[in-house]
Amino acid sequence: MLGVGKPSSGPATPESATSIRLSSASMSSVSQIRTWYYQITVRFCSKCSYMFERCVVDVRFVAVFIVCFLASLLGPLCGIGGGVIIKPVVDAMGVMGVGAVSFLSSVSVLVMSLSTLVQNACTRSSSIDSRSLMPIAVGSAVGGVAGKVAFNQMIAALPNADLVGAAQAAVLIVFSVLVLIYTLNKDRIAGVELRGAAPQALAGFLAGACWSFLGIGGGPFNLAILVFFFSMESKTAAQASLFIIAFSQTASLVYTLVSGSVPDFSLIVLVGMCLIAVMGSVVGRKLSKRMDSSTIDRLYVFALLLIIAISLYNFARFAIL
Numbered sequence: 001m002l003g004v005g006k007p008s009s010g011p012a013t014p015e016s017a018t019s020i021r022l023s024s025a026s027m028s029s030v031s032q033i034r035t036w037y038y039q040i041t042v043r044f045c046s047k048c049s050y051m052f053e054r055c056v057v058d059v060r061f062v063a064v065f066i067v068c069f070l071a072s073l074l075g076p077l078c079g080i081g082g083g084v085i086i087k088p089v090v091d092a093m094g095v096m097g098v099g100a101v102s103f104l105s106s107v108s109v110l111v112m113s114l115s116t117l118v119q120n121a122c123t124r125s126s127s128i129d130s131r132s133l134m135p136i137a138v139g140s141a142v143g144g145v146a147g148k149v150a151f152n153q154m155i156a157a158l159p160n161a162d163l164v165g166a167a168q169a170a171v172l173i174v175f176s177v178l179v180l181i182y183t184l185n186k187d188r189i190a191g192v193e194l195r196g197a198a199p200q201a202l203a204g205f206l207a208g209a210c211w212s213f214l215g216i217g218g219g220p221f222n223l224a225i226l227v228f229f230f231s232m233e234s235k236t237a238a239q240a241s242l243f244i245i246a247f248s249q250t251a252s253l254v255y256t257l258v259s260g261s262v263p264d265f266s267l268i269v270l271v272g273m274c275l276i277a278v279m280g281s282v283v284g285r286k287l288s289k290r291m292d293s294s295t296i297d298r299l300y301v302f303a304l305l306l307i308i309a310i311s312l313y314n315f316a317r318f319a320i321l
Contacts, residue, residue: 072280079241139204147212
């Protein structure tokens with residue numbers, strides 16, 4: 001009697017071996033696809049996060065450009081280079097370091113002043129005597145280098161950059177208040193005319209050193225100096241102020257490049273601020289033709305009040321908060 005036993009599996013056929021290999025390959029492919037999917041998802045999320053962060057930074061830079069444009073309008077209008085507005089406002093925004101703000105502000109002021117002077121020369125609308133202003137302009141250029149040296153030494157000496165920002169804000173407050181008091185009472189204050197190249201050069205040196213240390217062009221303070229020491233009318237003083245600013249900022253920039261003390265900054269922001277500065281100078285010149293000296297004086301007082309308010313905020317932020 002024959003028993004019924006379990007069927008013998010027998011040797012594996014080529015078809016069954018191929019099926020097993022295909023099954024293993026399929027499982028391996030699925031696992032690899034899952035790995036790729038995970039990696040792509042992670043990279044996509046990281047890219048989205050990076051782009052979002054860049055968008056936030058770009059929005060802040062747009063705000064910097066707007067500030068630069070509005071500040072550059074003041075150059076042709078009342079001789080304010082714009083740095084005295086750009087520096088404290090961008091400091092208050094907290095989008096970049098103190099050194100970067102000072103550098104970019106100085107470059108923007110230089111571009112705006114040169115642009116305005118070139119436009120005045122091309123249209124023959126300049127009302128200044130460049131020869132008589134040369135001593136104070138050269139003095140301010142030398143002083144600009146001295147101020148930049150002092151700024152770099154303070155940056156290196158102080159462990160916290162916020163202390164430098166606080167010092168700059170404090171000095172800016174003092175100067176702005178003094179100039180505001182003089183401006184409101186200049187009709188009752190007798191001017192003192194500086195005679196001779198040496199006294200004029202010394203005044204330019206001291207002024208250039210202070211403005212360079214503060215990272216500004218010094219326009220509002222130059223205006224007061226020119227009115228007090230040179231008995232200039234407001235519109236003429238505004239043009240003369242830009243002439244002096246061009247000298248001091250050029251010397252300061254050359255020193256920064258030669259000494260290798262250029263801070264880290266965004267190239268896009270630098271190019272954008274330069275273009276905006278030129279645009280502001282063009283628009284500012286057109287507005288200046290429609291304004292008289294009394295209107296410019298009122299705008300000048302408003303700018304000083306704005307500078308004081310922003311500098312007070314920056315001093316509190318750097319020194320207290």
